[in-house]
Amino acid sequence: MRPVLLIDFGSTYTKVTAVDLETEELLGTAQSWTTVQTDIGEGLAKAVAILEEKTGPLNFEARYACSSAAGGLRMITSGLVPELTAEAAKQASLGAGAKIRGVYSFELTEDDIEDIDEEAPDIFLLVGGTDGGNKECILHNAEMLATCKSDFPIVIAGNRSAARACARRLEGRDVHIVENVMPRFGVLNIKPAQDEIRQIFLKRIVEAKGYTKAQELIDNIAMPTPSAMMQAMKLLAEGCENPDGTKEKGIGDLLAVDVGGATTDIYSVCDGMPTDMNTVFKGLPEPYIKRTVEGDIGMRYSIHGIEEAVGTAYVSKLSGIPEQRCRELIDYLGSHTEVIPQGENEDELKHLDFALASGAIKTAVTRHAGRIEEVYTMNGLAYMQSGKDLREVKQIVVTGGSLIHTERTGDIASAALTDPADPYSLKPREAEVWVDRSYILAAMGLLSAYEPAIALRIMKKELKKEQQ
Amino acid sequence: MDKKTLVLGVIGADVHAVGVSILNRAFLDAGFDVVNLGVMVSQEEFISAAIETNADAIMVSSLYGQGELDCRGFREKCDEAGLKGILLYVGGNIVIGKHEFAEVEKRFKDMGFDRAFPPGTDPQTTIACLKEDFHLN
Numbered sequence: 001m002r003p004v005l006l007i008d009f010g011s012t013y014t015k016v017t018a019v020d021l022e023t024e025e026l027l028g029t030a031q032s033w034t035t036v037q038t039d040i041g042e043g044l045a046k047a048v049a050i051l052e053e054k055t056g057p058l059n060f061e062a063r064y065a066c067s068s069a070a071g072g073l074r075m076i077t078s079g080l081v082p083e084l085t086a087e088a089a090k091q092a093s094l095g096a097g098a099k100i101r102g103v104y105s106f107e108l109t110e111d112d113i114e115d116i117d118e119e120a121p122d123i124f125l126l127v128g129g130t131d132g133g134n135k136e137c138i139l140h141n142a143e144m145l146a147t148c149k150s151d152f153p154i155v156i157a158g159n160r161s162a163a164r165a166c167a168r169r170l171e172g173r174d175v176h177i178v179e180n181v182m183p184r185f186g187v188l189n190i191k192p193a194q195d196e197i198r199q200i201f202l203k204r205i206v207e208a209k210g211y212t213k214a215q216e217l218i219d220n221i222a223m224p225t226p227s228a229m230m231q232a233m234k235l236l237a238e239g240c241e242n243p244d245g246t247k248e249k250g251i252g253d254l255l256a257v258d259v260g261g262a263t264t265d266i267y268s269v270c271d272g273m274p275t276d277m278n279t280v281f282k283g284l285p286e287p288y289i290k291r292t293v294e295g296d297i298g299m300r301y302s303i304h305g306i307e308e309a310v311g312t313a314y315v316s317k318l319s320g321i322p323e324q325r326c327r328e329l330i331d332y333l334g335s336h337t338e339v340i341p342q343g344e345n346e347d348e349l350k351h352l353d354f355a356l357a358s359g360a361i362k363t364a365v366t367r368h369a370g371r372i373e374e375v376y377t378m379n380g381l382a383y384m385q386s387g388k389d390l391r392e393v394k395q396i397v398v399t400g401g402s403l404i405h406t407e408r409t410g411d412i413a414s415a416a417l418t419d420p421a422d423p424y425s426l427k428p429r430e431a432e433v434w435v436d437r438s439y440i441l442a443a444m445g446l447l448s449a450y451e452p453a454i455a456l457r458i459m460k461k462e463l464k465k466e467q468q
Numbered sequence: 469m470d471k472k473t474l475v476l477g478v479i480g481a482d483v484h485a486v487g488v489s490i491l492n493r494a495f496l497d498a499g500f501d502v503v504n505l506g507v508m509v510s511q512e513e514f515i516s517a518a519i520e521t522n523a524d525a526i527m528v529s530s531l532y533g534q535g536e537l538d539c540r541g542f543r544e545k546c547d548e549a550g551l552k553g554i555l556l557y558v559g560g561n562i563v564i565g566k567h568e569f570a571e572v573e574k575r576f577k578d579m580g581f582d583r584a585f586p587p588g589t590d591p592q593t594t595i596a597c598l599k600e601d602f603h604l605n
Contacts, residue, residue, distance in 0.1 A: 081516040132473070132501070133521040185503040185521050280483070280508045375508065377481045378532040384508060 097224030129159030232445030272388030318355035477505035480538035543580025559585030
């Protein structure tokens with residue numbers, strides 16, 4: 001037996017997953033409250049104790065961890081034009097696993113600085129201008145940031161001609177210069193910024209947030225939790241090479257939905273660019289692995305966001321519960337976030353959760369997917385595409401604490417598919433649904449950094465296919 | 469001296485891709501930095517690209533006859549976006565029907581374009597105008 005412990009320090013729970021590298025089996029999972037106030041090691045020790053009650057004592061040969069505890073990696077970014085460098089900065093941060101607390105474009109104002117000070121982000125990403133392009137904006141913003149009272153690391157990833165001058169304006173602060181997120185117009189170069197963000201996360205954030213004592217318990221806090229999810233999705237889609245050189249196949253292009261209590265994350269792994277001659281692509285090129293986060297869509301804390309987005313009528317229709325009663329229940333769940341469908345209202349709450357989860361996925365996937373517009377030109381009909389085309393994606397992965405316990409997950413996932421009422425949204429036409437019943441995706445993303453082939457085989461074994 | 473940056477594209481719902489590629493090549497060969505936005509470009513896209521790249525001129529191509537409609541208000545939007553005084557050129561089949569070009573040119577100049585070019589203009593003519601307007605050599 002070669003047991004490995006994979007830890008996810010979440011904002012509420014510390015989740016542990018044990019796998020055996022020898023038999024490539026999932027040994028078990030367990031969770032306990034996250035204890036950031038005292039020492040994060042306490043919650044971890046408890047979770048491991050619960051795990052070992054089920055599995056018997058385990059002599060772990062390695063421990064790896066990811067974290068979104070204590071608010072996760074909170075970032076603020078500023079760019080120049082909203083749909084260009086500001087968007088590139090946002091993509092870079094989301095892809096690095098950050099929780100975005102603000103995206104500014106054009107020149108920062110004194111009011112903006114007050115807001116930034118109040119938020120005191122973990123990292124600020126300062127960009128603007130292509131290489132050789134606009135310098136005034138990023139220089140102005142560097143000058144404004146220098147007046148911030150709170151001290152946070154600043155990653156400069158804008159016009160290279162202005163990078164050093166920005167750093168000088170920010171003297172005395174923790175400044176990191178990396179390559180421009182948009183070196184040439186329309187070219188997205190987000191990896192250098194992401195790598196730097198991850199380095200800072202590891203060094204500074206992890207130390208500052210009460211992990212230090214736990215550090216002895218674990219060999220490596222490797223990444224923020226959303227990054228682990230992205231690693232897992234990439235591996236699951238693409239496959240990898242076995243140590244003997246043979247290929248371990250993935251499941252192909254995919255869309256993953258992670259519906260939580262407060263937010264809903266959507267991941268897509270696919271190219272998504274236009275495939276026919278009549279379609280012109282508009283906007284920034286889309287990242288191959290794209291992550292979007294909907295802060296207003298979640299099953300409990302953000303339950304009203306779902307209702308606002310899809311309307312009470314939709315929730316009522318799908319749940320079969322009268323609108324008035326839907327409103328009452330939604331208000332109740334919004335303030336009693338720990339309630340799960342059980343007890344006397346079990347059936348009613350199950351139906352409501354089914355409708356809410358469908359609404360959450362429908363809304364979040366519509367926002368994630370691209371759109372197409374018909375344009376009549378002198379040469380006939382042409383199409384204009386913005387965002388990613390997911391129509392040919394054939395696999396949908398469903399995860400998230402609030403979904404893996406629900407029944408009819410296949411039906412819920414069908415809310416991610418093309419809607420005849422909105423034919424211009426580029427969502428998948430038809431897809432197989434995989435459900436992360438044992439809630440192990442983030443753990444497998446972590447493991448993939450060390451044992452990709454084993455992580456992939458465990459995922460393929462543990463993800464359950466669901467009929468729609 | 470720094471290279472001058474041109475933002476180039478075909479405006480509106482116009483999909484004529486050949487001319488803009490020829491212009492792209494000619495401008496590059498003449499020593500300009502070119503941001504080629506391709507076909508079906510809106511005024512807003514021209515302007516966003518010009519802001520981000522700190523462009524010196526916006527070069528608008530139009531071949532399908534609707535150029536006049538597509539170009540309305542362009543100069544005002546540039547002013548609004550902080551691109552005051554940026555050089556604005558337009559060329560191609562920019563109006564429908566047969567008109568004296570001098571009249572067409574006047575119409576576009578009244579709209580705030582610095583120069584307008586009739587169909588079949590040699591790229592070298594445009595390049596010569598750019599050099600003159602930029603006070604190069």
